Structures are given as C-alpha cells and as structure tokens.
Amino acid sequence: MSDIEHRTPAAPAPLDWEYAPAPEARDIVSFRERYGLYIGGEVVEPRSGEWFTTSSPADESPLAEVAQAGGEDVDLAVGAARAAYADGWSSLRPAERAKYLFRIARILQERARELAVAESLDGGKPIKESRDVDLPLAAAHFFYHAGWADKLEYAFPSRTPRPLGVAAQIIPWNFPLLMLAWKVAPALACGNTVVLKPAETTPLTALMFADVCRQAELPAGVVNIVTGDGSTGAELVRHDGIDKLAFTGSTDVGKAIQRELAGRGIPITLELGGKAANIVFDDCALDQAVEGIVNGIYFNQGHVCCAGSRLLVQESIAEPLIGKLKRRLQTLRVGDPLDKNTDVGAINSRAQLDKIRELVASGEADGAEIYQPPCVLPERGYWFAPTVFTNVAQSSRIATEEIFGPVLSVLTFRTPDEAVEKANNTPYGLSAGVWTEKGSRILWMASRLRAGVVWANTFNRFDPASPFGGYKESGFGREGGRHGLEAYLRFDE
Numbered sequence: 001m002s003d004i005e006h007r008t009p010a011a012p013a014p015l016d017w018e019y020a021p022a023p024e025a026r027d028i029v030s031f032r033e034r035y036g037l038y039i040g041g042e043v044v045e046p047r048s049g050e051w052f053t054t055s056s057p058a059d060e061s062p063l064a065e066v067a068q069a070g071g072e073d074v075d076l077a078v079g080a081a082r083a084a085y086a087d088g089w090s091s092l093r094p095a096e097r098a099k100y101l102f103r104i105a106r107i108l109q110e111r112a113r114e115l116a117v118a119e120s121l122d123g124g125k126p127i128k129e130s131r132d133v134d135l136p137l138a139a140a141h142f143f144y145h146a147g148w149a150d151k152l153e154y155a156f157p158s159r160t161p162r163p164l165g166v167a168a169q170i171i172p173w174n175f176p177l178l179m180l181a182w183k184v185a186p187a188l189a190c191g192n193t194v195v196l197k198p199a200e201t202t203p204l205t206a207l208m209f210a211d212v213c214r215q216a217e218l219p220a221g222v223v224n225i226v227t228g229d230g231s232t233g234a235e236l237v238r239h240d241g242i243d244k245l246a247f248t249g250s251t252d253v254g255k256a257i258q259r260e261l262a263g264r265g266i267p268i269t270l271e272l273g274g275k276a277a278n279i280v281f282d283d284c285a286l287d288q289a290v291e292g293i294v295n296g297i298y299f300n301q302g303h304v305c306c307a308g309s310r311l312l313v314q315e316s317i318a319e320p321l322i323g324k325l326k327r328r329l330q331t332l333r334v335g336d337p338l339d340k341n342t343d344v345g346a347i348n349s350r351a352q353l354d355k356i357r358e359l360v361a362s363g364e365a366d367g368a369e370i371y372q373p374p375c376v377l378p379e380r381g382y383w384f385a386p387t388v389f390t391n392v393a394q395s396s397r398i399a400t401e402e403i404f405g406p407v408l409s410v411l412t413f414r415t416p417d418e419a420v421e422k423a424n425n426t427p428y429g430l431s432a433g434v435w436t437e438k439g440s441r442i443l444w445m446a447s448r449l450r451a452g453v454v455w456a457n458t459f460n461r462f463d464p465a466s467p468f469g470g471y472k473e474s475g476f477g478r479e480g481g482r483h484g485l486e487a488y489l490r491f492d493e
Ligand code: NAI
Pocket: 170, 171, 172, 173, 174, 197, 198, 199, 200, 228, 229, 230, 231, 232, 233, 234, 235, 237, 248, 249, 250, 251, 253, 254, 256, 257, 271, 272, 273, 274, 304, 305, 352, 355, 402, 403, 404
C-alpha cells in the first residue's frame, strides 16, 4: 500500500478543519471611563445629569459611560452649530473647507485600526468587516466630499448652490462610523454645520470622531455630537433651530420624524428599512451567486438595510443552489468579533436578538422549513446562527417584514416577469440583486425593479460616488454622489 493510500482515510474532512485563534489586539484602543457631549469644540458634562452604559454585545461587558443628552443639551448643541455656521464656516473659502475634510479623511486612515477595533467592540461586527469595509469607506466618503467642496458650481452648473444651515443627523447602530461619514462629509462639504446623534448601542466611534475633529483643528461647533437614546433624537427633531434633517433607521421612526416635521419646511432625507430581493437566474455562475447570497445576507449579521434578505431563485436550479448554499453556510465562522477569521459576529443588542427570534419563530409556525448549520454559539452575549428558510409563503412575515438579522427567506420563480412581480411585491424598495450571464437581462430587470440600487452579479457594493437611497417605505432622498450633495444645498435661482 502506498503512503498516500494509507493516509487518505485518516485525512480530516474539510468540516473538521479548525482555525487557530487570530485575535486582533484589543489594547490598541483605550476607552475613557466616561464620555461627555461634544458641543462647541469642547467635551462637556450633560446638563441632564444623566448617563448610560454602552457595552459589548459579544460578551455583555461594559465599555464606557456615555451622556444621555436632554432638551437643554440638544439646545446648546444646536446653538453651537448655529454660531459656528454664522461665525465663518458657511462663508469660509470652499478650498479651505476642503482642507479640513481631507485632514479628517487622512486621520481616519491613520487611526483606522484603533477605530475598527472600537467599532467591533461596541457593535459586535467582525473585525474583518470593520477593518476592510467600514473604515476604508468612511475615509473614502471624506476624501470624495473634500473633492467636491470647492467644485459645487460645477456640480450644479448655472444654479447657485448655498448651504442650508444647521443639519440635524440621526444615525443607526449597524454601521456607526460609516453612517456618520455618509452624513457629516456631504454636510460639511456643502458648508453646513452639524448636530449628530449616534445610536445608543454604538456611540463610541462617534465620540472618538469628536477627537478626530479636534485633531483636524476643525473650527469649534462645526460638528457637535449628542449621545442618547430615541428621546434625544426626538428633541433634536423638535428643535426649531435646525435647517435640515437626515435620518437613517427604522421605517416607524422615519414616519414619526416626517410627521413631526410636517409643515416646517425643513428638507428631509430618510433612509429606512428594506426587504431586498436577490434574484438568481438559471444561467448564472452558481458558485459566484452563492458567494453573493452569503455576502448579501450574512454580512454584518444581516444588520443591513439593503441586505438581500429574500432569495428569489429560478425553480429549475433551486435544488442545486440551496444545496450549495447550505454547504457554504457550514463553513461560516460565527463568534468573537475581534478574531480576524470570524465571518459572523454578535447581534447588536438584546432587543434586536429578541426581534430576530420572534420573527424566526413566526416563520416556523407558518410552516417554512428552517436550516441552520451546526455551530457552537458563545454562552454570553447575543448570538444567532446563520439561518435559511425554504418553502416560504409569499404572505409569511419572514417574506415581508425586515428581520435585520442573519436570516434568509427563499422563494422561487419561473419566468423573469414573475421574478419582477415577486421582487416588487414589498412595501420597501431599497436594493435588489440580479444574477445572470446575460447583460440584456440585467438591463431588462434593472429597469423594472423598484429599488434604489440594483446590483448585477455582485451584492452590497458601495462607493461614495454612487447615490444610495430608496423608494416607498425605504425612504426618500439620496446619499452619495451628486444627488447626495443636493440634499445639503439650496439654490437661489
Ligand atoms: P431606530 O429607528 O429606533 O433607531 C435609529 C436611530 O434613531 C437611533 O439613533 C435612535 O436613537 C433614533 N431614534 C429612535 N427613536 C427616535 C425618535 N422618536 N426620534 C428621533 N430619533 C429616534 O431603530 P431600532 O429600534 O434600533 O431598530 C429597530 C428596527 O429598525 C431594526 O430591527 C431594523 O429592522 C430597523 N433598522 C433599520 C436601519 C437601517 O439602516 N435602515 C438601522 C437600524 C434599524
């Protein structure tokens, strides 16, 4: 018997392979015990006198105390932003404004590792993603908008672009620093000042960003950061000193904000939920599609507004595709967000975990078939295994509601017309994916899908030059590109 033959039976099957731990250094970031509010260029104690703790969802350990801003605090922040606007920021030579944005972009790059670790600690996302996606894209947004700051007349020829004033910006917890960049960079490039409210479970990178602003010597009051929960956000929306409101978060809160602002003449950008269709035709490259499906729904634990949470697969290839998908799921590594090998990290909060569990239970009760790969979830913290539902009814809640977790619902179709009809059969319209080898079919589909972004043979690709936003209950207004600039300008014509 040859040596090889002799050894073959004992060789481990691929699923038995173990990855050695590859932990990112935790000590590159040291949080302060307490973070005050960033108002008028200073870190100040909250007038409210209230604080809350932000913790790591991976093990529930507390990370820092953060101020819970009240009405008086929000008022001070808006006042500081107003003063900075009037005191020079809005009339600063645009090329000078650009310099600050370039500086911020470079500092984000320099401090990328520290910020990535902080992001993964506070929010639970894998370090691989905060390092390779969130941080590079956040810096790219500042670079991109720095480039526009002194070219606005060229972006809008024969119109006269002017800043709006004080921009109130409320962001969610799924991409904390990246959403900050999406909001702050265009606002500043256009000559506005900002009051930003980060989400209550992930305030730390925004507070570190306050330090980045100081490092960049950004004039005091141009960026103000008020931490707190939804009540702080509501105070900001209600404040009569704001000139613009930009919100990313749930559709319910988006609707409440729109009601609150009705009749006040304040321009609004709302980027809300989604239930995107990822549509796979029988002529596509199957293995590539499987990677795209995995990236579409398990990236960032599925806490992604444009996640490909509904897989529409052509009936003729449903069986092989689902087989491949299940096998691929078995190779996903769920666990410590700070391990460089981790693919799926922690669920952001207990509340979000409860929501995912409730919707998954409803899917099972509706008779859908559930598949989860064998994986050992850590005992402490908030975790949910990557999940696929097959035999999903169109009317089932798991096919219609945003789960915002690592849960995929599979539906089938026979013809392109049926694919379009099913894809558009949702109150949302943020994104969609199409997998096919035919360029003509991509264009045919893209012109019929009611979604702000349509990806072809890829998914979850972002670029600061490309406008992003939705239809219907996914909100309105665009972020990124020239369209995104327009949301922070008025035109005296
Ligand atoms: P949320 O909409 O309550 O939170 C987003 C931000 O809005 C946070 O900063 C929050 O403090 C603030 N906020 C809450 N209530 C407010 C109010 N009345 N006025 C002003 N600001 C307010 O989202 P939540 O509760 O954390 O998540 C619930 C669901 O929303 C998720 O399960 C998911 O389906 C969806 N969601 C969608 C996001 C997206 O990117 N489109 C992001 C976050 C959540």
